[in-house]
Amino acid sequence: MRPAQAIHNWQMDQKADLNMPEQKPQYVSAFRALSVYIKPHRWSFIAVFCCTLIAILTELLQPYLMKIAIDDNLLAGKNDYRGLIVIAVIYLGLSLSTLVFSYIQNNLLQNVGQSIVARIRKQLFDHIMKQSMGYFDRTSSGSLITHVSSDTEALNQFFNQVLLSLFRDGLTLIFILVMMFQLDTTLALYCLILLPIISIIAIAFRSFMRSTYQLARTRLSRMVAFVAENLSGMHLIQAFHQQKEQERQFNERNGLYFKANLREIRTNVVFGRTFDILSNLSIAFVTWIGGRAVLGQDLEFGVLYAFITYIRQFFQPINTITQQWNTLQSATVAVTRIWSVFESKPEVTDREEEEASEPRAKKDDELRQMTLTTERGEDASASLQSLDGVKGDIEFEHISFNYEEGVPIIRGLDLHIHAGEMIGVVGTTGAGKSSLISLLCRFYDVKEGSIRIDGTDVRDIPQSTLHRLIGLVQQEPYLYSGSIVDNIRMFDESITREEVIAACEFVGADAIIAKLPGGYDTKLSERGSGLSAGERQLISFARIIVFKPKVLILDEASANLDSHTEQLIQQALHVVSQERTTIVIAHRLSTIMQADRIIVMSQGEIVEQGNHQELIELGGQYCELYEHSQGLSAS
Ligand SMILES: Nc1ncnc2c1ncn2[C@@H]1O[C@H](COP(=O)(O)OP(=O)(O)OP(=O)(O)O)[C@@H](O)[C@H]1O
Numbered sequence: 001m002r003p004a005q006a007i008h009n010w011q012m013d014q015k016a017d018l019n020m021p022e023q024k025p026q027y028v029s030a031f032r033a034l035s036v037y038i039k040p041h042r043w044s045f046i047a048v049f050c051c052t053l054i055a056i057l058t059e060l061l062q063p064y065l066m067k068i069a070i071d072d073n074l075l076a077g078k079n080d081y082r083g084l085i086v087i088a089v090i091y092l093g094l095s096l097s098t099l100v101f102s103y104i105q106n107n108l109l110q111n112v113g114q115s116i117v118a119r120i121r122k123q124l125f126d127h128i129m130k131q132s133m134g135y136f137d138r139t140s141s142g143s144l145i146t147h148v149s150s151d152t153e154a155l156n157q158f159f160n161q162v163l164l165s166l167f168r169d170g171l172t173l174i175f176i177l178v179m180m181f182q183l184d185t186t187l188a189l190y191c192l193i194l195l196p197i198i199s200i201i202a203i204a205f206r207s208f209m210r211s212t213y214q215l216a217r218t219r220l221s222r223m224v225a226f227v228a229e230n231l232s233g234m235h236l237i238q239a240f241h242q243q244k245e246q247e248r249q250f251n252e253r254n255g256l257y258f259k260a261n262l263r264e265i266r267t268n269v270v271f272g273r274t275f276d277i278l279s280n281l282s283i284a285f286v287t288w289i290g291g292r293a294v295l296g297q298d299l300e301f302g303v304l305y306a307f308i309t310y311i312r313q314f315f316q317p318i319n320t321i322t323q324q325w326n327t328l329q330s331a332t333v334a335v336t337r338i339w340s341v342f343e344s345k346p347e348v349t350d351r352e353e354e355e356a357s358e359p360r361a362k363k364d365d366e367l368r369q370m371t372l373t374t375e376r377g378e379d380a381s382a383s384l385q386s387l388d389g390v391k392g393d394i395e396f397e398h399i400s401f402n403y404e405e406g407v408p409i410i411r412g413l414d415l416h417i418h419a420g421e422m423i424g425v426v427g428t429t430g431a432g433k434s435s436l437i438s439l440l441c442r443f444y445d446v447k448e449g450s451i452r453i454d455g456t457d458v459r460d461i462p463q464s465t466l467h468r469l470i471g472l473v474q475q476e477p478y479l480y481s482g483s484i485v486d487n488i489r490m491f492d493e494s495i496t497r498e499e500v501i502a503a504c505e506f507v508g509a510d511a512i513i514a515k516l517p518g519g520y521d522t523k524l525s526e527r528g529s530g531l532s533a534g535e536r537q538l539i540s541f542a543r544i545i546v547f548k549p550k551v552l553i554l555d556e557a558s559a560n561l562d563s564h565t566e567q568l569i570q571q572a573l574h575v576v577s578q579e580r581t582t583i584v585i586a587h588r589l590s591t592i593m594q595a596d597r598i599i600v601m602s603q604g605e606i607v608e609q610g611n612h613q614e615l616i617e618l619g620g621q622y623c624e625l626y627e628h629s630q631g632l633s634a635s
Helices: 004-016 027-074 081-130 133-138 141-183 185-192 194-232 234-239 243-295 301-343 353-357 365-373 380-387 433-440 463-469 484-489 497-507 510-515 533-547 563-576 612-618 621-634
Strands: 394-402 408-417 422-427 448-453 470-473 551-555 581-585 597-602 605-610
Touching: 027 081, 027 141, 027 301, 081 141, 081 301, 141 185, 141 194, 141 301, 185 194, 185 243, 185 301, 194 234, 194 243, 194 301, 234 243, 243 301, 394 433, 408 433, 408 448, 408 605, 422 433, 422 621, 433 551, 433 581, 463 470, 470 533, 484 497, 484 533, 497 510, 497 533, 497 563, 533 563, 563 581, 597 612, 597 621, 605 612, 605 621, 612 621
Parallel strands: 422 581, 422 597, 470 551, 551 581
Antiparallel strands: 394 408, 394 448, 597 605
């Protein structure tokens, strides 16, 4: 569950920051947004703080202990061997404590940081999964991948590097200053002269490092986007022999990223070395000032020794904090981007939760049954029983729809499909056939009119129930990485292997599966490589059989199928469509010639309807399509 408070904080801050340019890090908003995730771990953070404090104190006490050994023991001319041993033992104890507490602090912070980031990553993925299709039309998959991977990784670095550095290095700096003033105020004040110089150099480097860092990140994301684009368009690249050109473009991007990376590394090295030089200059300065004081007997030698050690340690935290600046910035920008994803609300939603679990008295009994019993994860057979009462009568009542304002796709369409009827839908490309199906599946909501199943508006049916009720076999059926069995039962362990095999035999897919090297256990890749479009559709038919939906929709594969597979599909469709409402978007008229009714669509409207014979006699668009297809098959 996404903490509403985090979103609220974020939105409030965004409203206040409306005038800020985009992508500028908004530190306060980012920290407020993250604070909701940090709060449950406050005791761990307090523990980290305490461990850090102890580790720093035990580390910083070591030079002080040396000062005591030098001034109070060695230079005081005491032959106190016992005292020296005690100091040595304490020194060892302190070193050991530093080690142990640093280890605990590091582990604890890693643990908390990782669990916060894992939680955000999970919520982000869940949130993306809940979005409607319209969201995916508007948002590139590349940017969503970046949010789930790189942006959450930036948060990971924030917790494990930036936060650690702010805790450890910030506190170290403060304590070193305290120790220096404690040892000798005059010498400490001399050292403070250095602070403005250090600050100016750090600020100058910071802006330069930021620009090199951003350049490298931008070039990296361009390169990643290019690879993602290439992978998804691989068919086109190979079909048009674009490999060489793509290679050239990739090399160009890769080269630019390489240069930006080198520049970033060089800047960091120069910055680090500049700090080394400053550190050495400061040591020389303190040795000169402090040495004179020691010679003049105004300063103890042990104090000078401790001072020099502290000066050495002083530069390290400043260096680290400055270096972490870039990570802090990219984490802040990552929070901005992740939270803007969280802000998007799905356009297609279920009715209020209570309406879903407590259907209004007016709703008919069937809907109540569907609503109460078909949540995923319940006993599958129980869900199917509850759907048994559904007949599958579908009514499109004067529906209109558009993806973009002012570009109507479906215009005032009326269509009544009786329960158990088989409907074929044909029409020219872009006529709105797939859009009609998307509306029935509620991938989008109609702009006007309503779609009802057994008299219930699809907007009143929980989406989980609706998608259980409708079985969709797409043009390019999606197959998951996994075995054939898993792909058919969709990883639902309540469906047995025997049921899967029976379903495959029923639709006639078993012969194809038997030829595969691993049979039913053959591992398929994401795109189901190794299987043709027709074979993938047959596997989808088997899916339909095991899930027993009341309505079957087939968006027929437009690719040319060999006559054997086509015949298998025809037979499978015949058996699968028995006793269920079936809608087939047909690219080959042979698939739907036997349909009870054929709908001809053009520009978002139904222009003809009737059975094959009636439409041929009508001599309209269908007849033309038919004659055309006959001509093609004859040629
Ligand atoms: N996600 C989308 N965003 C914007 N416009 C879309 C989207 N999907 C489809 N369209 C447009 O809507 C119109 C109808 O498309 P649709 O896919 O429903 O037609 P179709 O009849 O199924 O075509 P085909 O037979 O080629 O699959 C087309 O002009 C198409 O460009």
